[in-house]
Amino acid sequence: MNIIGLKTLYLKEMSRTFRVPGQTLLSPVLTTALYFIVFGSAVGTQLGSIDGVSYAQYIVPGLIMMALLTNALSAASSGIYFPKFIGTKYELLSAPLSYLEITLGFALASASRAMIISVIIYLVSLFFTPIPIEHPLLALLFASLTAFAFSLFGLVIGIWADSFEKLSIFPVLIITPLSFLGGIFYSIDILPPLWQKLSLINPIVYMISGLRWSFFGITDINPLISFGMICIFTVACSLVLSWMFRTGYRIKS
Amino acid sequence: MSKDIIVIEELDKVYDNDFKALSKINLSIRRGEIFALLGANGAGKTTLIGVVCGLVNATSGTVTVGGYDHVKNYRSARSLIGLVPQELYLDPFLNVMETLAIARGFYGKKPDKKLLEQVLRDLSLWEKKDDKVQQLSGGMKRRVLIGKALMNEPEVLFLDEPTAGVDVDLRRGMWELVSKLKERGTTIILTTHYIEEAQDMADRIGVIIDGQISLVEEKETLMKQFGGKNLKIHLAEKLQKLPRWCDEGNLTLSEDGMTLTYTYKASESTGITALLTQLKEEGINMVDLSTEETSLEEIFVNLTHNDS
Ligand SMILES: Nc1ncnc2c1ncn2[C@@H]1O[C@H](COP(=O)(O)OP(=O)(O)O)[C@@H](O)[C@H]1O
Ligand SMILES: [Mg+2]
Numbered sequence: 001m002n003i004i005g006l007k008t009l010y011l012k013e014m015s016r017t018f019r020v021p022g023q024t025l026l027s028p029v030l031t032t033a034l035y036f037i038v039f040g041s042a043v044g045t046q047l048g049s050i051d052g053v054s055y056a057q058y059i060v061p062g063l064i065m066m067a068l069l070t071n072a073l074s075a076a077s078s079g080i081y082f083p084k085f086i087g088t089k090y091e092l093l094s095a096p097l098s099y100l101e102i103t104l105g106f107a108l109a110s111a112s113r114a115m116i117i118s119v120i121i122y123l124v125s126l127f128f129t130p131i132p133i134e135h136p137l138l139a140l141l142f143a144s145l146t147a148f149a150f151s152l153f154g155l156v157i158g159i160w161a162d163s164f165e166k167l168s169i170f171p172v173l174i175i176t177p178l179s180f181l182g183g184i185f186y187s188i189d190i191l192p193p194l195w196q197k198l199s200l201i202n203p204i205v206y207m208i209s210g211l212r213w214s215f216f217g218i219t220d221i222n223p224l225i226s227f228g229m230i231c232i233f234t235v236a237c238s239l240v241l242s243w244m245f246r247t248g249y250r251i252k253s
Numbered sequence: 254m255s256k257d258i259i260v261i262e263e264l265d266k267v268y269d270n271d272f273k274a275l276s277k278i279n280l281s282i283r284r285g286e287i288f289a290l291l292g293a294n295g296a297g298k299t300t301l302i303g304v305v306c307g308l309v310n311a312t313s314g315t316v317t318v319g320g321y322d323h324v325k326n327y328r329s330a331r332s333l334i335g336l337v338p339q340e341l342y343l344d345p346f347l348n349v350m351e352t353l354a355i356a357r358g359f360y361g362k363k364p365d366k367k368l369l370e371q372v373l374r375d376l377s378l379w380e381k382k383d384d385k386v387q388q389l390s391g392g393m394k395r396r397v398l399i400g401k402a403l404m405n406e407p408e409v410l411f412l413d414e415p416t417a418g419v420d421v422d423l424r425r426g427m428w429e430l431v432s433k434l435k436e437r438g439t440t441i442i443l444t445t446h447y448i449e450e451a452q453d454m455a456d457r458i459g460v461i462i463d464g465q466i467s468l469v470e471e472k473e474t475l476m477k478q479f480g481g482k483n484l485k486i487h488l489a490e491k492l493q494k495l496p497r498w499c500d501e502g503n504l505t506l507s508e509d510g511m512t513l514t515y516t517y518k519a520s521e522s523t524g525i526t527a528l529l530t531q532l533k534e535e536g537i538n539m540v541d542l543s544t545e546e547t548s549l550e551e552i553f554v555n556l557t558h559n560d561s
Contacts, residue, residue, distance in 0.1 A: 003361075004358055004362065005359050008355055008358025008359055009358075019346060086342060087342030090306075090336065090342055091342075091356060092359065093307050093308050094307050094308060094334065095361075096327065096360060097359060252307075252308060253269070253308070253309050253310070
């Protein structure tokens with residue numbers, strides 16, 4: 001294992017994140033704060049509580065998850081797209097780095113970035129409402145596994161994309177709608193049966209639900225099933241990635 | 254230790270668009286030599302380097318570097334290699350020092366401050382070490398790329414068109430560096446379509462035409478075999494036309510009638526003495542003699558013409 005190489009790639013990617021802290025850290029914090037003010041405080045006070053949890057508290061895991069997903073995905077996809085675009089991929093491909101090391105370098109960095117942002121969002125939320133966490137370690141596990149899974153997904157997209165449009169189309173067209181429909185603002189129990197069934201093919205439902213369970217102990221889906229779904233998603237992305245690397249799909253010619 | 258550091262056998266590359274960029278390449282690079290791969294644009298030089306270094310998947314054939322298969326034993330093989338790509342591929346946001354340090358990290362080697370300083374100084378980049386790469390001139394970017402490759406302390410250095418778009422001064426500096434590396438025992442493979450470069454620097458020259466190696470030869474031998482010499486005979490009086498006894502092919506008269514040029518091959522019995530004797534007998538007086546070698550350029554033009 002080329003540990004030094006892996007560490008170098010990880011740190012290089014992390015420093016990319018903090019090169020523009022305003023853009024990478026401030027904007028998700030600001031967005032979340034706005035959601036919070038509008039939905040948590042303004043609208044939320046009219047809504048009462050869900051399963052004994054105030055509405056402002058209820059939306060916190062969903063908001064964290066949405067920021068986590070988008071950031072893991074966009075950090076990883078742009079992270080691997082950039083070297084393809086400017087040609088510096090040559091230094092990764094010609095170095096004694098395995099595909100696993102390249103994958104881990106990018107994915108761990110994007111996951112770390114997503115986790116840092118999540119923690120910041122949690123801390124920002126504390127300004128608005130107290131948010132006790134019932135199972136802190138499991139919350140950490142859910143969040144970090146999801147961050148890693150979506151980083152892998154981001155790598156798949158970054159390798160597949162051969163233009164900036166394709167690179168940005170996924171977060172806009174898929175992640176944002178699926179997060180909104182994934183139960184950030186409501187429990188899928190309140191949906192009509194057909195929509196409930198449809199919701200279950202949305203992987204983000206499980207991620208939000210899992211994190212909400214570890215926060216408040218309430219859930220619409222068995223947390224073990226949520227956990228299983230995240231694992232399946234991780235494995236699926238890994239398989240696609242390993243196929244891409246093995247065949248050199250849009251990486252090698 | 255085998256005398257060949259790189260062995261390429263029966264290598265084919267067909268790109269996805271069915272373009273055959275390399276066919277049946279067989280080539281061995283000797284340890285410690287400077288090998289110039291000479292070929293026109295599009296001949297397949299970059300593709301060949303790409304296959305050896307892991308950027309391009311070979312369609313068939315094998316490559317070993319230092320005895321290690323470049324696919325099965327890619328870690329060991331790549332640890333020996335430094336690659337300087339043809340294009341100025343650099344991360345614009347990093348500074349020069351970071352760029353070099355990161356390059357070493359990717360090779361899996363511990364940071365080495367002394368080496369870093371050495372490389373920066375060798376490449377006259379020390380003053381620029383804190384500058385962002387995007388602020389550098391093209392020539393300096395080229396040197397940063399070389400620096401990155403040297404941070405691996407490579408046994409084999411690939412220079413893909415290292416002097417394309419580089420000014421004369423820098424080109425000279427580059428060649429000094431190459432000689433220094435050769436003295437340290439580094440094998441150097443450079444591609445170029447500037448013939449003078451191959452002529453000045455290389456120990457051996459390979460010519461690639463349309464994806465095929467059409468010739469590999471010691472430079473000296475090549476110059477002898479293909480290269481001719483010209484003997485210029487400057488005459489005392491103007492000559493109206495060539496004497497009748499002259500063999501048309503070898504002897505030409507300049508337009509002003511003042512210079513005879515005799516072309517001969519260095520390896521053969523030259524016939525110079527006979528020619529001079531003959532001229533004397535004819536009463537043709539000369540004031541001066543000079544010889545010049547034909548360049549690789551002419552050799553190269555001959556080769557490509559024969560091929561097509
Ligand atoms: N990715 C690719 N897909 C298809 N054809 C390619 C690709 N890369 C290079 N080629 C073609 O292969 C040939 C050799 O290219 P290259 O190795 O770059 O030549 P050189 O370095 O000698 O100028 C050229 O005709 C080029 O157009
Ligand atoms: Mg080229």
